[in-house]
Amino acid sequence: MATYIPTTPDELQEMLGAIGVKSIDDLFAEIPPELRLQGELNLPAGMSESEMARKVARLAETNETVEKNVCFLGGGAYDHIIPAVIDHILLRGDFFTAYTPYQPEVSQGTLQCIYEYQSLICGLTGMDQSNASLYEGATANVEAINMATAQTGRNKVLVLQTLNPEYRRVINTLNGALGVEVVTVPFEDGAVDPARVQELMNDKIAAVVMQYPNFFGSIEDIERISEIAHAAGALSIVSANPIALGLIEAPGKLGADIVTGEGQPLGIPLSFGGPYLGFIAAKKALLRRMPGRIVGRTKDIDGKIGFVLTLQAREQHIRREKASSNICSNQALMALNATIYMSLLGRDGIKEVAYQSFQKAHYMKRELAKVAGVSFPFTGSFFHELVVKIPNARKVLGKMAKKGVFAGIPLDNWFTSLKDCVLIAVTEKRTKDEIDNYCNMLGGFING
């Protein structure tokens, strides 16, 4: 068995003597005997590091990876290229074995990284302020809705049906628990007609929640919908794909009051769903409604620039039940991951990732159009994700998976009206060969 406990038998005796007890058992004496665990925990015996590593590696090997297969899956998590530099920096113990920067004098590394992260997110989204990060994309909307209901004193939200259905479920669970009424605005042709939002809008609505590009990859008219929200005194909440923002306009320029999103596309491995990164950024007026940690720049007593956790009067450890959120940790290491990615790719690199993803997705659509039997249920502008109708889609997807192609997500998982419709994502990582091969294979399975 490996051990991470350094104490020798001699030291143990010395320490027990100093405490004035005979054995460690004596230190547990106040646990009533009837509550003591009788015998051992029913777990396998411990093992050495190398034995464990072998077993875990064997288990991991039974999974099919996006490295060995070709991944056209999206729906909120995307198979982008991840530069090698990121992990080398994340593996520095100075970052990953530190905690929340409670003592700023010995946490300037973490604090400055968060300040840079906040600024980069503001730059990307076109907003005034960002927090230090949230868990992931779904719960980021929950926090945004809490901000909006607190700010407006209203208790009802409009959620576009084109918001990721998993996010909508999480909103129902968590905002629903506080009695927030959620009204779903239906889509037509892959996006929501702003007129539908107008019909449902009134002075009881705290916010409209939308996704940009939306779950189907279409570019939702967040500008017009934000105008409709503002006219009724409601806030506009936009869940944005951060990579798309290298090509499409910042939500801050199009009327958003709060921008949230899933930061996974910013260099974070797919990881079967987590840990990912939730981001949230808002307009100035909402500063004191922000959940979680915020880092500010200031000076020390010698006048030297330094960074601290700030505006803590919003937070749970001070305000307890009156806090703006219960959130305590952020996703600091994932925020660092995204910060390194954005710094390394830089302005031109992020633009290029977005541009190439757009180009390859549009190439794929042109090639798919040549496959007999394939059709496209929606017509609008899209970024790097599109919906394709394939005869016997589930069967075909299964066959393609066996041939090493994760060909798309069946949309009847969530939308009964979209039987045989498949959501396909194409990132800069896909090659022309992979796309061509996909289309050939698909043609074979549909028509074979």
Add this chain to the structure above:
Amino acid sequence: MAEPLIFDLNKDGRRGYALPALDVPALDPADHIPSRFLRQELPLPSLSELEVVRHFTRLSRLNHSVDIGFYPLGSCTMKYNPKVNENMARLPGFAHIHPQQPEETVQGALEMLKTLEDQLAEVTGMDAMTLQPAAGAHGEMTGLLIMKAYHKKQGNHKTKIMIPDSGHGTNPASCSMVGYEVINVKSNDRGSIDIEDLKAKLSPDVAGLMITNPSTLGLFDENIGELASLIHSVDGLLYYDGANLNAIMGWTRPGDMGFDIVHLNLHKTFSTPHGGGGPGAGPVGVKKHLEAFLPNPRVVFDGKKYKLQTKCRESVGPVLGSVGNFLVLVRAFAYIMVNGSEGLKNSSAYAVLNANYMMARLKKTYHLPYDRFCKHEFVLSGKSLAQYGVKTLDVAKRLLDFGFHAPTIYFPMIVEESMMFEPTETESKGTLDCFMEAMEMIAREAAENPDNLKNAPLKTPVRRLDEATAARKPDINYFQRPE
């Protein structure tokens, strides 16, 4: 010299990373996206790869961390994070799988989840677990939603949760997030829950009692059996905040103490790294009668295959967009596998030994408000230094000069000038002795040269920072600095 901001290292035209050349025919995006949706400005910096590496490496050197030195931050369990667990989390079969892959292609991942659920249920004495919550506070909210769903099904009208005055700040905040009102219960002179105060405040509209045991004072509440009976007498549920589970693994279990719901902090007890403040993981365990309310999806095994099931109609619903912080769970899985039952029990044994060893010596120098054996952590008061004009904050700052992280300070709030120390089991006697010498030297300095403390720290990358101005004139975004 201070490390410049990443934005100040910008050089237009510089590239830090090259993508493969575009290998498909290109379109003009302007022909396919309306112009008002095309990005105009993108204010991100441009740097070379080496500049990025140096910038973040230099920043990393400004941090204190477990890898550098002792980190006795109470209630945070800053134990060693085994390096091999980082390797396990980077195995391609775990790191490079998409959450929407067909179930047949992720059987190993699902098996890992199911096994870890069962192991955590065994450690806590619960019947079923969810691994979905992303952090401790998220686990609290999930546990409270389960509580709410239970009372709804029972037809109970419940509006309040009882929390001791020593509880973590997240406890009352989580109650508010699910719409429960908070009733504070006092602690008695032994640092345990004041049963008389609890009885006086207990009423049929109390949904549950939310406690940490051992408490944030590091003290085991020996009346836990009676507390469980009392809360159950009004059909309330007993909730276990697992922040301090590192004190009792293999010795006693929340499930055996009468708890109905438990949340864990895997980044504390199960040694997944704290990451500078996350990501964590906050699994929630429940007794059989609450299993149906656990979040969707559940991992199930039908004898042949693992599946993600979302059918249960009574479920509170999903609380996260995925199955959980998967790679954090992988690290905990590896940690439990190496330790086994004996290793986990030893971890708690030595965590408690180390804390009592420190307490026995430091109580000779600093005031110990509750003089009884502690569990994995203990709380001292710095109030005896007030006569020299020295505060707990000054002690904490002076410790930084000695190369140690400070204890948690000013929490729990029920102890004046509190300092909460949690050494963990992975620290050696030698480290503890050095730290205690520093604590004793600081107490002498307080009497002889109090300015040394008030001016501390002197040797850190920056000295005390102006937090008041930071809050009054927030500078939180490089692009919008205040005048």
